[in-house]
Amino acid sequence: MSLTARIVIPVTGRLIDVPTGLFINNKFVASVDSEELIHVINPATEDSICSVVAGSVKDIDVAVAAARKAFNTSWGKNVSGFERSRLLNKLADLIERDQQKLAEVESLNNGKPVKLARSEDVSGSISCLRYFAGWADKIYSPLPLLHGIICDCGQTIEIDNKTKMAFTKHEPVGVCGQIIPWNYPIGMWGWKVAPALACGCTIVMKPSEITPLTALMLSELIVEAGYPPGVVNTIPSLGSIGGAALSSHMGVDKVAFTGSTLTGRKIMEAAARSNLKKVSLELGGKSPHLIFESANLELAANWACLGILFNTGQDCTAGSRLYVQDTIYDKFIALLVEKAAQLMVGDGFDEKSGAGPVVSKAQYDKIWSYIESGKTQGAKLILGGQKRPGKGYFVDPTIFTEITRDMKIVQDEIFGPVLSVGRFKTEEEAITLANDTSYGLGAGLHSSDASQCMRVSSTLEAGTVWVNQYNILSDNVPFGGMKQSGIGRELGSYALKEYTEVKAVHWNFGEEPEWPL
Ligand SMILES: NC(=O)C1=CN([C@@H]2O[C@H](COP(=O)(O)OP(=O)(O)OC[C@H]3O[C@@H](n4cnc5c(N)ncnc54)[C@H](O)[C@@H]3O)[C@@H](O)[C@H]2O)C=CC1
Numbered sequence: 001m002s003l004t005a006r007i008v009i010p011v012t013g014r015l016i017d018v019p020t021g022l023f024i025n026n027k028f029v030a031s032v033d034s035e036e037l038i039h040v041i042n043p044a045t046e047d048s049i050c051s052v053v054a055g056s057v058k059d060i061d062v063a064v065a066a067a068r069k070a071f072n073t074s075w076g077k078n079v080s081g082f083e084r085s086r087l088l089n090k091l092a093d094l095i096e097r098d099q100q101k102l103a104e105v106e107s108l109n110n111g112k113p114v115k116l117a118r119s120e121d122v123s124g125s126i127s128c129l130r131y132f133a134g135w136a137d138k139i140y141s142p143l144p145l146l147h148g149i150i151c152d153c154g155q156t157i158e159i160d161n162k163t164k165m166a167f168t169k170h171e172p173v174g175v176c177g178q179i180i181p182w183n184y185p186i187g188m189w190g191w192k193v194a195p196a197l198a199c200g201c202t203i204v205m206k207p208s209e210i211t212p213l214t215a216l217m218l219s220e221l222i223v224e225a226g227y228p229p230g231v232v233n234t235i236p237s238l239g240s241i242g243g244a245a246l247s248s249h250m251g252v253d254k255v256a257f258t259g260s261t262l263t264g265r266k267i268m269e270a271a272a273r274s275n276l277k278k279v280s281l282e283l284g285g286k287s288p289h290l291i292f293e294s295a296n297l298e299l300a301a302n303w304a305c306l307g308i309l310f311n312t313g314q315d316c317t318a319g320s321r322l323y324v325q326d327t328i329y330d331k332f333i334a335l336l337v338e339k340a341a342q343l344m345v346g347d348g349f350d351e352k353s354g355a356g357p358v359v360s361k362a363q364y365d366k367i368w369s370y371i372e373s374g375k376t377q378g379a380k381l382i383l384g385g386q387k388r389p390g391k392g393y394f395v396d397p398t399i400f401t402e403i404t405r406d407m408k409i410v411q412d413e414i415f416g417p418v419l420s421v422g423r424f425k426t427e428e429e430a431i432t433l434a435n436d437t438s439y440g441l442g443a444g445l446h447s448s449d450a451s452q453c454m455r456v457s458s459t460l461e462a463g464t465v466w467v468n469q470y471n472i473l474s475d476n477v478p479f480g481g482m483k484q485s486g487i488g489r490e491l492g493s494y495a496l497k498e499y500t501e502v503k504a505v506h507w508n509f510g511e512e513p514e515w516p517l
């Protein structure tokens with residue numbers, strides 16, 4: 001089988017050659033023992049784009065061995081922070097050069113609008129690489145105010161100034177398995193790869209089997225940037241095969257995952273049963289979004305729409321439970337419906353589309369089963385909720401009101417453009433409703449009362465709280481979940497902790513041992 005596919009980009013007719021093999025030791029290769037393929041689909045048309053090699057358990061073994069060898073020889077502790085920084089910046093420059101091509105393939109495979117794939121996903125990945133390039137040569141140095149506390153970085157510790165001292169070093173964890181989802185294939189690639197490479201780790205990346213193409217294109221840039229063979233390896237594979245193999249692999253030192261809470265649980269179990277590898281998990285959410293009566297309602301309605309409709313609702317922090325104070329409820333709902341109805345859901349190659357189809361038939365069926373459950377469980381449908389005729393996994397903005405806590409649309413992560421709206425009377429009631437979930441990823445509140453913003457933001461059980469905005473992230477601010485939304489943090493200096501081990505070196509320069517005792 002050829003290990004390249006020629007893809008025709010819609011509208012422009014541009015031809016792009018995409019690698020379709022497994023990427024190991026800087027080369028695209030076939031599986032060592034399997035003929036299985038992953039068929040990649042355009043969710044806007046349901047047409048086939050191409051097929052890529054599906055990695056087997058043995059292929060994961062080969063990739064892990066390559067990553068181990070690189071860690072012990074050409075990478076790991078053998079390369080200076082300055083060089084890791086230079087390479088990350090080079091990689092960012094190459095992605096910037098290829099941003100249009102990457103955005104087009106991302107759109108074709110995931111469905112999201114090309115303009116957003118370019119301005120959010122690709123450019124977010126570039127800035128993330130540059131941010132962590134800045135850290136690469138500073139990780140081991142003493143920075144007394146890292147994280148605002150003293151001191152999670154290299155320290156010299158005086159023990160006895162005549163005979164003994166100690167110092168700490170932050171060393172790369174080793175070989176990292178990175179398992180990423182399909183909602184932000186390039187974005188999640190950047191969030192995982194950038195801190196790992198900055199810290200000196202090597203990588204076996206498993207992209208989602210639904211969206212493997214851009215991770216393979218980015219692998220080509222790994223070679224061009226000048227990374228030694230084996231530093232980054234990419235194995236498209238089914239989760240139950242490649243993902244499970246990485247999580248249970250005795251040669252993997254850490255696994256980093258973004259995806260469902262169900263799969264996160266399996267990964268943690270596999271890690272515990274194998275070699276107790278380090279685990280970081282960025283999981284699901286059912287994030288609350290609170291609108292208080294003093295809020296700027298126009299702006300809050302825009303943020304509420306962005307919160308649930310961006311990326312067609314396929315976002316771990318989607319603000320899928322909206323609670324509105326009763327005094328402004330009717331006015332706000334009218335604004336919300338008017339604004340949500342303005343979203344053009346269409347083909348990602350249509351410049352007018354603000355959102356694309358959902359990513360797959362499985363996701364489409366899941367979302368519709370929730371919409372049906374909302375109807376049958378007695379919620380009031382006030383927008384959308386009707387299937388479109390024709391091809392493509394399109395779901396229009398859908399809003400339910402008159403919800404109760406037992407409804408599936410209120411309890412479960414839907415991962416689609418489906419909003420459940422409830423009402424509250426008091427601040428206490430709003431907080432109780434917001435925290436009534438096993439998840440704790442994101443939360444938002446809108447109010448013009450600063451002390452209310454402070455009170456409520458400190459009571460919400462979420463790793464990220466947005467005040468008078470929603471879903472805005474920054475490379476230098478940590479991101480992750482409380483409760484069943486995850487373990488660990490990505491982005492910011494906190495991400496460095498996930499990819500380093502601290503070693504304490506005790507140094508004796510004079511004391512003689514008391515022996516025999
Ligand atoms: N937090 C987030 O950003 C995401 C949440 N989800 C949620 O999960 C739901 C189901 O979507 P899926 O694609 O099935 O999510 P998933 O969590 O199963 O898939 C995410 C990644 O995990 C891998 N995976 C699957 N099974 C695995 C296993 N046993 N061991 C290791 N890796 C494994 C997949 O191949 C993929 O790369 C969505 O409807 C949504 O609610 C999905 C994607 C991203």
Ligand code: BAL
Nearest residue numbers: 183258314315316317
């Ligand atoms: N929005 C951040 C990452 C995610 O949705 O998976």
